[in-house]
Amino acid sequence: MDVPERVTVKEVGPRDGLQNTAGTVPTATKIAWINQLGKTGVSYIEITAFVHPKWLPALSDGAEVACRIQREPGVTYAALVPNVTGLARALEANVDEVAVFMSASETHNRKNINKSLKETYPVLDEVIRTAAATGKKVRGYVSTVFGCxxxxxxxxxxxxxxxxxxxxxxxxxxxxxxxxxxxxxxxxNEVLTELTRDFSTEQLALHFHDTRGMALANTIVGLTHGITTFDSAAGGLGGCPYAKGATGNVATEDLLYMLEKMGVSTGIDFSRFIEAAAYIDDIVQQPLPSRQLSMYFREQEEKRQGRS
Structure with missing residues (x-):
């Protein structure tokens, strides 16, 4: 199979994962978790969002999180921003880069950010220009690419x-x-065949949710098209508050296990990462769908029973 030798896995659990959890995760716990993730070899962590607390109350402590984390060399600490007001707060908290977001679906875009696609472009353009003027890179998210x-x-x-x-x-x-x-x-395959005719693979990343258990299979297709950047969340955390029934992101540790078995390098220490996933699993008030995490807990239990 012709796939890249190395890929970048972008950890979005602290933002995309925690924005829709059943209970509130204490600020100190978020900080401890991000610090733990930063020591696993990940090169990118999306730590929070600077969105009005009314829309994402679970992330209302974004500034405190960004200011208090222990930043590891070589790790990009990013945040999601909806507009220049959110950008100003992100810049004040000294995040390394920001991400903007919109949908490919007109209806989902209105539900998510209360604007049409046409109305969204000028808002994001202002964010991108302002961020660039301060030396910050900007990443873009497009939601509902494969269905709304x-x-x-x-x-x-x-x-x-x-x-x-x-x-x-x-x-x-x-x-x-x-x-x-x-x-x-x-x-x-069909979507990427079309998109890679107009855009380079370096300009594209993939962000799969695992609602129907297809995320890893879709990732393999992305790899065969030469895509080298994939988003994921520890434990399979996540879900979209404006998409009923949408479950979490593909679990980072499941993705890492598959890539490692395929001989694709990520630079992430699997053992350290699974411990970070286990840490947040113990905190959130919901079962996490990660298969590798389930295996880890089973092995830990077997070790405990063997010692007893």
């Missing part, structure tokens, strides 16, 4: 148009989101 809970199938042409607009405005990379975990390998 309100509109169903989204045309590849629409995805192309949104991706092109974001790249033209100055984001260095667009993360293509399967927000409701509806993608399958054939669809992923």
């Amino acid at each position: 809970p309100y509109e169903g199938e989204i045309s590849v042409e629409r995805v192309k148009a949104v991706t092109d607009r974001l790249l033209t405005m100055g984001v260095y990379e667009v993360s293509l989101g399967d927000t409701i975990g509806i993608a399958d390998p054939r669809q992923t």
Whole structure:
């Protein structure tokens, strides 16, 4: 199988994972977890979002988190921002880079950020220009690339148009989101075949949710197309508050295990990472779907029983 020798895994658990958890995670716990993640070899952690607390109350402590974490050399600590107000707060907290977001679906975009696609572009353009003026890189997220809970199938042409607009405005990379975990390998192949005709693989990342257990299969398709950046969340945390039934992101440790078995390097220490996933599993008030985490807990229990 012709796949890249090395890929970048971007850990989005502290933001995308915790924004929709059942209970509130204490600020000190978030900080301790991010510090633990930073020591695993990950090169990128999305630590929070600077969104109005009314919309994401679980992340209302973003500034405190960003200011109090222990930053490891070589790790990018990023945050999601919706507008220049959020950007100003992110800059004050000295995040390394920011991410902007919108949807390929008109309806989901309105539900998520209360704006049409046309109305969203100027807002994000201002964020991107302002961030660039301060020397900060900007990443772009496009949601509902593979399907929308309100509109169903989204045309590849629409995805192309949104991706092109974001790249033209100055984001260095667009993360293509399967927000409701509806993608399958054939669809992923078709979408990437079209997109890689117009954009380089360095400009594209993949962000799969595992609602239907297809995320790793879709990741393999992405690898065969030469994609080298993938988003994931420890434990499989996550879900979209504006997409009913959407479960979490692909679990980082499941992704790492697969990549390691395939001979694809990530630079992340699996043993250290699984411990970080186990830490947050013990905190959140919901079962996490990670298969490798389940194996880890089973092995730990067997060791305890063997000692008793």
